[in-house]
Structures are given as structure tokens and as C-alpha cells.
Amino acid sequence: MTVKAFRTALVLASGLLAAAAQAQQPGAPAATVIAIPPLTTPDTGAKGNQMLAIAWQATQLIETDLRQTSELMPLSPDRKDYYSYPEVTAPSFPKWRDRGAKALVTGFVQSRPDGRYTVGCYVYDVEKGRELARKGFAIAPADLRRAAHKCSGLAYQAITGSPGMFDTRITYVAETGSPAARVKRVAMMDSDGFNHKYLTAGDTTVLTPRLSPHAARLAYVSFQAGTPQVRIVDLDSGQQRPLLPGNAMTFAPRYSPDGSNVLFSMMLGANSDIYVVNANGGAPRRLTYAPAIDTDASFSPDGSKILFESDRSGTQQLYVMNADGSDQRRITFSVAAYSAPEWSPDGKLIAFTWRSGDTRRIGIMNADGTGERLLTNGPADEEPSWAESSREIVFQRTDATGRPAIYRVSLDGSAPRRMTIPQDGSDPNWSGTMD
């Protein structure tokens, strides 16, 4: 939005640190220790003090972001570790080496004549004593949080090689009321939990909100018309419209990676098939014709393939086809049922809901169907959605009393963590990085 890169981001690949982390014991936490001394300012006098206070806020936001990851372990920032503006680009590496840090973030916040701030971030490899990446932004004061998230993303990418997921949004269905009469509303928040808001009023059942890649639009299923139908929300204007005219039952919407198309499922009599339509409307194109339930389609990150589930073999299994519907082939062959698949943003993995009897668990596999691994124990886990980093998944876990909550699980084998939301939640979906 108003965060604009004013300097070309120089992101140096840093396979070195990532390789060092991976060389540790498999299964053991391999977090890279990162120092985040308080950001400084070139401003002086009263303005300098004011900017230092703002820089301290940014520092704490970066620490909070990085602490949520399983790959990075931030040292707690200490205000006594003040450094001068010139030291932003010439840090004291031995000092941070002595404290056990492998990486370092420095930066500054500077006031601008137009009332905005300049924020600069620098990431260093402490052991090698060299810069890994730098980035700068001119921001409105209200966008300090987002600038801090961009800094966190810069550090995360420089160290792990994967894009960060700090400046992203999560949408889900907020649930209140008794199990027999649930009130469901589409909710959306920034991935740090800020800016939580409701997009529907709760007067009608809603399901499966899915964000467009940069979180500008959202598709969801509403029972407003009496049957389930996909609706589209423009998140800037708040305007809503049905994806298709008419009263056909439509569900399971997913944006294409460029946001231009929407995949969805539609009932034709007793038959559910997969269709694609331009995100702005027009005539849908049918992609599957099997006399079985074909649903939950999602694109590969390059847009060339579509992953979906079908029970055409008798049980729910995962299939891949070309984006035009050709060359449909099965990729899972097991007695368990596989459903609700989603391709990881880096294209390498597929997350899915694994079901056997009444037990539902979250699993991942390679994009060709090999290397299956279950990440959660259930017994009622479903609706996985990838973080932009391709290293973490958000999903729904229902407890024994039937109340659903939103959890995050990392691929490193650590236990799932419950996200803090104002009420029960289901059907989470994680966007890519915002523009």
C-alpha cells in the first residue's frame, strides 16, 4: 500500500547459514540465533529522542515476528546496546559473536520533512562479518508495523532462503453460539493478529474464505441465497458480489497465483465438477467431467497445473491435471482418504487432510505424491493452508466438545501452536506477502 521501497533491495543469497543450520541433528531444533539491538536514528535533539522511541517499537515488532518462527531465535533486544548511525553499516561483529549470535539485524528510523519516516534494515552474517541483505522504505507513521514486518521478512529470507510471512493476512471463519446454532462470520487479520475485523454480519452461514495472492480480494461461500454460493469481496472498497449469476451451488473457491482467475466447484444435478472463471466474471470453463465428486482444486504456484481431490476411484484421492483440464493423473494410492490439498508457495510440497475412519490429520508430501509425512495427530484436524515461507501451515483443529480453533504447525516437527483469536475459528487461509 504506502510502503514503498526507495532503495533497491539487495538480497544476497545466503545458503551458507541455511546449510549450517541444516547440518545439525535432524529433528533437533536448528534455530539460528539472531541479535536485534535497538534500531537507531541519525536525527538529533528532541526529534532524535522521538525517533529513538519509534525505532524501539520497530525493534520489538521485529523481535516478536522472528520469535514466532522455528528457524530463528532472537536474542532479547536490550536498550543499553545503543549504536550510532554510522554503525548501522559497520557493526561490531566480535561483540555479537561473543553473545552467540550467528546473524544480526541493524537499522534506523529517520524523520522526513514530509512527515513520513525513512526506515532502513540491514542483515549481517556475524561469523563471516559480511552483509547479507538491506532494504529501505519511506512510510507513513501508521505503517510502522508493516515496515517492521518487511524488515523481519528480509532477515528471514536472508537466513533461511524462504520468503517471510510477516506482512501477510490470515482469513478464517469466526464461530460463536452453541454447536447446534453456530453464528459464522468471515474474519480477517494481519498474520501478527493486528487489524482483526469481520467482513460479514453473521446473519447467514459462511464457509471457506480464501484470499487472493496479495490479499487484495477474498472469495468465500455464503448461504445468503439459500444454497451455497461463492461470493467475492474487494478488500479495499468492501464491495461484494456473487462470483457467478444464477442460483447454481458453487463452492471451494481458490485464486490463481496471478489473481486473474478463480477455480471453484459447481454442482450439476448430482455431480460436482471443477470449473475456472475470470476473477472479474464471464463464462466459466469446465475442467473435469467425472461422474464423481471432484472438488477442492488449487493451482500450482506457476499456474500451469491444478491439484484437486476426487472420489472417482471410490475413495477421496489427490489428482493433478494441466491448467486446461488435460492429462488428469492420480498421485495418491492409499487406503486412507486425502482431501483439501494445497500446493506450497515454493512448488515443492502439497499439504492435505488425511482421513482414516473418523480421524483427520494434516499431512504433507512431495508434489509428485511421494514422501508422505503426517504433521499432526488429529483427531479432528483439517483445512491446511501454507504460509508464504512454505515452512509453516495454518489449519483448523476441532476439540472433543466440537469447538474449532486455528493452529499453526511448522514442518520441523515441533508441536502445533494455537493462534490467539477473539472466538472459535475454522477454515483458515493464509495469503502471500502484501504489495
Add this chain to the structure above:
Amino acid sequence: MRKQLFLIAALIAAPASAQLPFLTKRGAPPPQVPVQSPIEVMRADFGAQSGGTTVYFSPGSAQLTQQARTILTGQAAWLRQHPAVAVRVEGHGDPTDTRDHALALGAERAAEARDYLILLGIPSAQVSTMTWGKERPGPPSATTIVQDLSGAPAVAAGG
């Protein structure tokens, strides 16, 4: 259609109100026995005469059982006698299914029930379908609901 619907309802409702003459009295205290609206009376009659409003399915299946066919045959007989009454078949998926497959399976169950009613001679315009997926607690089923076309919002709409 609206006029006919009330006419039938009034006939059915007559015995009930005859037992409670005080209900006609203006300003009387709230009755202990709930007063049934015409649509509720009609729905009760439909369920009683058909042998049931709901047909059940095996988990993961949309195939009509023999028992389901018997109930749908009863529903078709009632619908033939009430050609002006529209019904909606609401399908339910399995509670332990995933969200979207449950929606599709519920829709498939509703469509199978509707197709059977049509096979028994009920005009397709008289029977619509929808699916709740796993949004309503209960076993895998399809429930036929007499639609209230009197202008009030349908009972199950929204939610």
C-alpha cells in the same frame, strides 16, 4: 398458490383449534399449548402422511437405501395430492468429512432424493435442492421440507 396453501392448512388446523376455544378470545393470556402456524401444520401432515421427512444414508454414500425409497414413495404420494406445494430437499454430508467434500456429498444426496421423487412422477418444478454440507449436526441424510411460500422467510434459510 398462496390461497390454496392456506385453505388446506385451515382444514387441517380446524380440529386443533376446536379443542381450544379460548384461543379465539381477544386479550387472552398466552396459551400453554403453542399455536401452530399453517406452514407448521402442513409440515407435520407431510411428515405423518409420508412416513418421514428424512431419509438416511451410509457414510460416504449417496445411494438410496430400500428404506429411503419407501419414505420417498410416501413423500411422492403426498406431493401428488398437494401439487401446489413446493418442497426443498436439504442434503447433509458426513460430520467427519472435510468441508467441501461434505458440501458436494450433501448436494449429491439431495439430488438423488429429488431424482427419485421425479422418477415417481413429481414435476421437477415442485422439488428444489440445497446442501448444508456438515454445517448442521446430525447423521448423513436428506430432509424434505415443505417450503413456506407465504412471504415469510423460509425456516431453514440463512442460519
